[in-house]
Amino acid sequence: MSKDKMTYKCVIRGSINIDEFFHVKNIVRPGETISSHGLSKRAGGKGANQAVAVVKAGGSVALVGAVGEDGCWVIELLKESGVDVSDIEVVSEPTGRAIIQLADDGENSIILFKGANYTSHPKTSLPSGTTHLLLQNEIPLEDTLAYLCAATEASVSTIFNPSPMPSDAELRAVPWDKINWLIVNEGEASDMYKAISGDSTQQATLPGISSTVYAHLPAYTTLLRLYSQIPKTNIVCTLGATGVLTLVPSLLGELPGLPEPIFLPAAKLKNGVVDTTGAGDCFAGYMVAGLMRLCEEGTDVLQREHLISVLKRCVQAAGMCVENRGAMESIPLAKDVDASQ
Numbered sequence: 001m002s003k004d005k006m007t008y009k010c011v012i013r014g015s016i017n018i019d020e021f022f023h024v025k026n027i028v029r030p031g032e033t034i035s036s037h038g039l040s041k042r043a044g045g046k047g048a049n050q051a052v053a054v055v056k057a058g059g060s061v062a063l064v065g066a067v068g069e070d071g072c073w074v075i076e077l078l079k080e081s082g083v084d085v086s087d088i089e090v091v092s093e094p095t096g097r098a099i100i101q102l103a104d105d106g107e108n109s110i111i112l113f114k115g116a117n118y119t120s121h122p123k124t125s126l127p128s129g130t131t132h133l134l135l136q137n138e139i140p141l142e143d144t145l146a147y148l149c150a151a152t153e154a155s156v157s158t159i160f161n162p163s164p165m166p167s168d169a170e171l172r173a174v175p176w177d178k179i180n181w182l183i184v185n186e187g188e189a190s191d192m193y194k195a196i197s198g199d200s201t202q203q204a205t206l207p208g209i210s211s212t213v214y215a216h217l218p219a220y221t222t223l224l225r226l227y228s229q230i231p232k233t234n235i236v237c238t239l240g241a242t243g244v245l246t247l248v249p250s251l252l253g254e255l256p257g258l259p260e261p262i263f264l265p266a267a268k269l270k271n272g273v274v275d276t277t278g279a280g281d282c283f284a285g286y287m288v289a290g291l292m293r294l295c296e297e298g299t300d301v302l303q304r305e306h307l308i309s310v311l312k313r314c315v316q317a318a319g320m321c322v323e324n325r326g327a328m329e330s331i332p333l334a335k336d337v338d339a340s341q
């Protein structure tokens with residue numbers, strides 16, 4: 001299948017940042033003034049990172065967001081990467097920023113400025129032809145939820161990567177039945193369960209466990225608990241160096257019962273861990289591009305083997321991202337992912 005023929009289109013309503021890395025000997029102490037022996041500036045933000053990941057994975061994507069005048073170069077960069085930038089606004093607020101001190105021993109310290117990401121963005125209508133909506137949590141949550149409602153009304157498939165984690169009250173207010181796919185890491189899955197259920201001790205009785213194959217993975221118990229709270233949502237839980245575990249009710253079709261989990265180990269790294277930033281974003285972008293590809297191939301009913309093939313690419317791509325420095329720039333191209341599998 002040719003990439004040009006893609007009729008499936010993803011929209012991301014999300015953040016765009018400028019990441020400024022100050023290379024320092026030590027992280028600055030209160031009252032101290034230090035010199036930086038290096039400064040680098042990169043495009044970032046989870047919305048932008050995931051948009052680039054969708055494109056590199058072979059999918060078609062439009063990013064809806066805002067930057068200040070100082071962020072016009074980021075729009076250009078995203079455009080050159082193949083992201084549809086026609087709905088990125090230039091506003092009077094400065095572009096969202098991450099000021100990162102990177103110490104020689106690898107320690108870092110970050111100041112975030114929300115900037116243009118939090119300016120009001122009244123438009124919530126989805127561009128025509130949108131089939132998938134991918135959301136994170138680096139813009140006002142009310143905007144995220146407005147897009148979610150618009151997507152549900154238009155029968156657009158929704159994917160939510162709620163990072164950074166919303167507050168407990170916010171988590172309880174999210175209409176989870178409108179979310180088709182949730183992408184979280186293990187800590188986020190546990191926080192979400194506690195917030196939504198109110199079971200802070202995590203002692204509640206679990207639903208009947210049909211499979212004990214994954215009982216050795218503590219994340220499996222966490223996922224079962226979370227699933228009991230949001231039984232309509234397909235859960236994809238990334239486990240860092242361990243891999244990924246999913247609990248996908250869509251695989252049950254109309255059948256009752258508990259979905260059989262899928263576990264895939266993380267990719268074996270050739271060069272070891274270099275920089276894990278952006279691995280989660282790489283995973284999310286590849287996941288959505290994979291779901292779009294399944295639709296493109298006419299896979300109406302999701303099958304276990306289809307999902308496994310999508311997840312395999314995600315795991316390989318995220319592993320390659322970890323092996324290279326940076327976030328956006330370390331996301332690999334689909335052809336390189338496939339060549340190394």
Ligand code: ADP
Pocket residue numbers: 185186237238239240241242243244266267268269273276278279280281283314315316318319322
């Ligand atoms: P996040 O960065 O959002 O917390 P994770 O740390 O779970 O997400 O990483 C996302 C994915 O990246 C994992 O599911 C895995 O596939 C890959 N990954 C992360 N760390 C490593 C690692 N050390 N070795 C191999 N793959 C990794």
Ligand code: NA
Pocket residue numbers: 275276277278279321322323324325326327330
């Ligand atoms: Na990286």
